[in-house]
Amino acid sequence: MKIMVCLKQVPHQDARLDINADGTWIQEDNIKFEINSYDTYALEEALRTKDAGEADVFVVSIGPDRVGQALRTALGMGADRAIHVNDDEANGSDSLGLAKILAAVAKQENPDLIFMGLMSDDDNSAAVAPMLAQLLDIPHTTAAVKVERSNGTVTCDREIEGGAHEVVELTAPCLIAVQTGLNQVRYASLKGIMAAKKKPFDVKSVADLGLSGQVGTGAAKVKIDRIAPPLKGDTAEILSGSTAEVVAGLVSKIKELGLL
Amino acid sequence: MSTVLIVTEIQNGSLREACYEVASLAQQIAAATGGSVKSLVMGQGVAALADEFSKKGGGDVFLAEGDALANHNAEAESKAIVAAVEASGADLVLIPSTPSGWDTAPRAAAALDAGFVSECFDITAEGGSITYKRRVFNGKLEATISASCDKVVASVQTGATTPFEGSSEGSVRKLDVSIGDLGTKFVEVKQAESKGVDLSKADVIVSGGRGVGTPEKFLEVIQPLADALGGAMGASRPVVDAGWLPHEYQVGSSGQVVQPKLYIACGISGAIQHLVGMKTSNYIIAINKDPDAPIFEVANLGVVADLLEIVPALTEALTAAKG
Ligand SMILES: Cc1cc2nc3c(=O)[nH]c(=O)nc-3n(C[C@H](O)[C@H](O)[C@H](O)COP(=O)(O)OP(=O)(O)OC[C@H]3O[C@@H](n4cnc5c(N)ncnc54)[C@H](O)[C@@H]3O)c2cc1C
Numbered sequence: 001m002k003i004m005v006c007l008k009q010v011p012h013q014d015a016r017l018d019i020n021a022d023g024t025w026i027q028e029d030n031i032k033f034e035i036n037s038y039d040t041y042a043l044e045e046a047l048r049t050k051d052a053g054e055a056d057v058f059v060v061s062i063g064p065d066r067v068g069q070a071l072r073t074a075l076g077m078g079a080d081r082a083i084h085v086n087d088d089e090a091n092g093s094d095s096l097g098l099a100k101i102l103a104a105v106a107k108q109e110n111p112d113l114i115f116m117g118l119m120s121d122d123d124n125s126a127a128v129a130p131m132l133a134q135l136l137d138i139p140h141t142t143a144a145v146k147v148e149r150s151n152g153t154v155t156c157d158r159e160i161e162g163g164a165h166e167v168v169e170l171t172a173p174c175l176i177a178v179q180t181g182l183n184q185v186r187y188a189s190l191k192g193i194m195a196a197k198k199k200p201f202d203v204k205s206v207a208d209l210g211l212s213g214q215v216g217t218g219a220a221k222v223k224i225d226r227i228a229p230p231l232k233g234d235t236a237e238i239l240s241g242s243t244a245e246v247v248a249g250l251v252s253k254i255k256e257l258g259l260l
Numbered sequence: 261m262s263t264v265l266i267v268t269e270i271q272n273g274s275l276r277e278a279c280y281e282v283a284s285l286a287q288q289i290a291a292a293t294g295g296s297v298k299s300l301v302m303g304q305g306v307a308a309l310a311d312e313f314s315k316k317g318g319g320d321v322f323l324a325e326g327d328a329l330a331n332h333n334a335e336a337e338s339k340a341i342v343a344a345v346e347a348s349g350a351d352l353v354l355i356p357s358t359p360s361g362w363d364t365a366p367r368a369a370a371a372l373d374a375g376f377v378s379e380c381f382d383i384t385a386e387g388g389s390i391t392y393k394r395r396v397f398n399g400k401l402e403a404t405i406s407a408s409c410d411k412v413v414a415s416v417q418t419g420a421t422t423p424f425e426g427s428s429e430g431s432v433r434k435l436d437v438s439i440g441d442l443g444t445k446f447v448e449v450k451q452a453e454s455k456g457v458d459l460s461k462a463d464v465i466v467s468g469g470r471g472v473g474t475p476e477k478f479l480e481v482i483q484p485l486a487d488a489l490g491g492a493m494g495a496s497r498p499v500v501d502a503g504w505l506p507h508e509y510q511v512g513s514s515g516q517v518v519q520p521k522l523y524i525a526c527g528i529s530g531a532i533q534h535l536v537g538m539k540t541s542n543y544i545i546a547i548n549k550d551p552d553a554p555i556f557e558v559a560n561l562g563v564v565a566d567l568l569e570i571v572p573a574l575t576e577a578l579t580a581a582k583g
Contacts, residue, residue, distance in 0.1 A: 013470075017400055026401070037498075095366065095376055124396050125378040127366040130334065134370035139335055139443030142363045155447070159514055160359040163452030163507070166332065171443040181501035221375030221409035222392075229552060230395065230402045236546060236562035246563050247573045250545065251581055253561055257543055259464055259489060259522055260581060 001055040003046040004111035005079065006102055006132075008036040009063055009070035010122040024224050026122075035070045038117025042178045044185040045147055046115045047078045055113075056080050060105050062090055062098060068201075075196035076188030082201045083109075089206040092217030099131035104209035106136055113154070114175040118143050129177035140175040141168050145182050262295035262385065265350035266318055267341055267368075269360055270303050275313055278356035280423035282416050283317030285383050286354055287424055292385035297428065298322065300344040300435070302337060304330035307432065314430035322347055322435040329439075331446040332360040334367050336439050341368040343437045345411070352390070354383075357415035365415045374411035381420040398531040399554040419536065457492065457508040464491025464522045467511055467538070468499060471527020471548065471567060475504035481571050482526060488578040494518070494538075496528045512537035526567045530555030547571065 011017070012032035020027045035043075049055040059074040061067045062085040071082040085101055093101065106114065114133075119126035126142065133140030145165065146157035152172050157165040159179050170176070188196075206212055213219070239249040254260050264286040268279040286297045299318035301310040303325060310323040322344045328336040341364070345353060353372075355365045357379040369376035382393040392405040392414055459465055466486040468478055478493070486493040494516075495509040511518055513533040523541035528534060530546070530553055538544070539558045546559035547567045556562045563570055 011397075017397055019401075026397075095378075096370060096373075099370060122397055124394075124398065125366075125376075126362050127369070127376050127378050130363065130365075130367035131370035131376070134338065134367045140363075140367070141334070141444070143359060157450070158359070158363070160449070161513060162517070163514060165450045166359070167447035167450060169445040169447055174443060180497065184503060222377055222405055222407045222412070224403045225406050226404040227396065227401050228404075230399070230554065230557070232557060234557075236544075236556045236559035238551075238556075238562045238564060240564070243565070243569055243573050246565065246570060247577045250561070250563070250570075250574055251577050253545070254489070254522070254578065255581075257522055260578065 001049070001113070002109065002111045003049060003055045003057045004106060004109060004114045005039070005043050005046045005057060005059045005074070006114065006116040006128070007039045007043065007059050007061045007070055007074060008117070008120045009033045009061060009067045010036045010120055013037070013121060019227055023226050023228070025227060033066055033070070035073060036117055036120045038119055038121070038178065038180055040185045041180055041182045042115040042117050043074055043077060043079065044183045045178060047186070048183065049149070050078060058083060058109065060085070060102060062101055071201065072196055073188055075199045075201070076193040077186055078192060081199055084201065084203045085206070085209070086203050087205040089212070089216045092220055092223070093215045094220040094222050095125050095127035096131055096221060097215040097219055099128050099135055100211060100215055101206070101209060102128065102132050103135040104211055105204070106132070112173050116175070116177050118177045118179050129175060133175040136175070138173050138175055139170040140177065141170060142177040143179040144176050145179050147176060147178070147182070262289055262293040262352050262390070263348060263350045264290050264295060264297050264352045264354060265344055265348050266297065266299040267353060267355040268299055268301050268313060268318070269356055269358060270301070270306055270309060275309055276356060276358065277423060278358060278416070278418045279313065280317060281418065281421040282354045282356055283424035284421050285416060287317060287426070287428070289352065289383060289385045289390065293388070298348040298350060300324065300341065302329045302340050310432045314432055315427055317424035317426065317428050319428050319430040320348070321430060321432045323432050324435045324437050326437065326439060328442060332363070333442065333444050333446050334364045335442050335444045337364040338368040338371050339439055340435070340437045342371050343435055345372055347435055351411050353411070353413040355413065355415050357417050361415050365413055369413035372411055372413065374413050375407040375409045377405050377407070377412065377414040379417045380414050381417045383414060383416070395532065398529060400529070400552065417532070456506070459492055459494055459511065459516045459518045462492035462520050464489040464524070465494045465511070465518055465520045466491055466524045466526065467494035467496065467528060468526045469496035469528030470498040472499070473568070477568065478504060481568060485524070485571050485575045488575045489522070491520070491522070496534050525555050525559070526571055528555055529553045530558065
């Protein structure tokens with residue numbers, strides 16, 4: 001069995017979010033990046049199938065040179081090979097553009113299963129996974145918190161509201177977009193990182209995928225015109241001063257609320 | 261001129277409140293562009309709901325019925341949406357961003373080769389163009405988005421708009437959808453198991469987020485403050501995902517919804533999924549080292565500082581004050 005895992009490299013969760021010069025995204029120079037948290041759970045789920053001796057796992061990511069690091073981390077964690085779509089022509093793609101690129105990779109590779117994260121920690125759109133499934137005409141589910149395979153079908157619990165789960169059965173090939181907490185994600189071991197250096201690492205261009213002119217800024221149907229800190233409505237009254245002063249303020253408020 | 265198609269969702273035999281929230285946006289956009297509102301109602305045996313919605317904001321309703329639509333099924337719903345867009349000539353499709361909505365909407369957008377904007381908290385039409393607003397970076401920034409294509413699918417954040425309360429005129433028309441073979445099968449909904457920790461009864465909840473740093477600090481820093489106030493401990497999702505605390509401590513859209521007299525959020529940024537679980541608390545105190553954290557927008561009182569300094573000092577002062 002062959003499993004494809006789609007990864008996005010995103011700004012580190014604790015990175016400073018300064019707005020860039022044209023006001024359309026954050027300033028990405030000199031900040032730390034990491035693998036999108038949701039995607040780490042997707043990769044872990046695929047690697048567990050591999051550990052059981054049942055699958056080869058390849059990872060795919062779209063983005064500039066820095067993304068190579070995310071793919072190498074994934075190889076270090078145990079993925080067998082990596083495909084890096086590294087091409088300026090992909091820049092500015094909207095969700096549908098990204099889904100088209102991943103669909104072209106999937107059509108070359110014919111995976112039995114595709115795992116990805118429910119959403120990205122930066123854009124939060126949760127759009128690419130269902131779009132990719134549609135472009136490949138395969139079933140999908142999102143927010144999976146439990147995944148079980150048996151002969152050609154995959155049964156998933158998807159998280160709905162208030163802790164309830166919806167159980168769905170998908171016929172393979174299919175795509176599963178996972179929710180965080182699905183499993184406990186491993187770290188790349190030193191041995192894994194050494195071994196990763198010898199693993200196949202393909203770099204592809206948009207043209208290699210037969211998508212020239214169909215993705216990137218020019219083809220994007222939607223775009224961000226402006227990004228800004230949210231307009232603050234009523235915000236909290238802020239207590240300032242030394243720790244002792246702040247604590248005294250908190251204690252007097254708690255007394256006033258009658259909770260002491 | 262926009263033809264706006266509302267994709268409704270039925271839950272436990274009635275239309276979700278979110279459908280009426282979407283209807284207010286749809287009605288505003290149609291009014292501003294001289295367009296019209298149409299709707300899609302999907303399910304099995306739901307003709308009465310279609311009729312009801314046509315009068316309460318939905319306008320002309322397309323009714324798609326079938327076994328495959330009786331429960332949520334992204335593949336089947338996506339096909340029904342495509343059929344409804346063709347039948348209505350809609351150029352803007354609005355759908356509530358619920359667990360079903362977020363599963364289906366992007367799939368339908370790809371099937372329509374349409375632009376997609378996710379989880380908008382506002383959509384406005386002005387001077388012939390439509391502007392979409394949504395939060396990114398887990399609520400820390402706000403993006404203004406425009407589309408340059410003939411069809412757009414947008415999902416709408418639940419609870420962000422006031423539900424439509426006016427009336428509308430419209431007819432109900434049956435929509436034939438050829439669903440065909442599906443690779444997706446709905447099996448069942450499993451309700452949440454009963455909680456070992458019932459946060460809904462606590463007067464005071466002290467919650468910790470990823471900012472607490474380690475599982476030990478929950479026991480050393482967060483729990484003692486909860487104890488000093490005779491309250492309960494809660495947590496944000498990453499804390500539970502990391503296995504630091506069991507799921508019954510989780511507050512938010514996929515955890516418990518709480519409304520204590522006092523909620524103290526420590527090292528929690530204030531993502532929407534957390535906020536929906538606690539924002540109706542009577543009084544909210546937030547302790548966070550980031551002055552721009554969205555949690556301060558819902559808090560009554562805030563402290564911008566290291567929680568590892570403030571919280572133990574507060575616990576000590578409260579213990580002393582009790583004597
Ligand atoms: C479908 C879905 C359902 C979800 N359901 C839930 C849910 O039920 N509940 C939930 O909570 N989340 C839920 N989430 C996740 C949610 O989107 C956020 O990722 C999550 O709430 C963030 O948790 P956090 O605030 O603890 O972490 P972060 O967003 O990482 O914030 C940590 C905060 O700690 C602060 N901090 C760090 N160190 C310190 C320090 N020493 N002192 C003071 N402050 C410090 C930082 O400034 C930061 O603001 C859901 C997401 C999805 C997509």
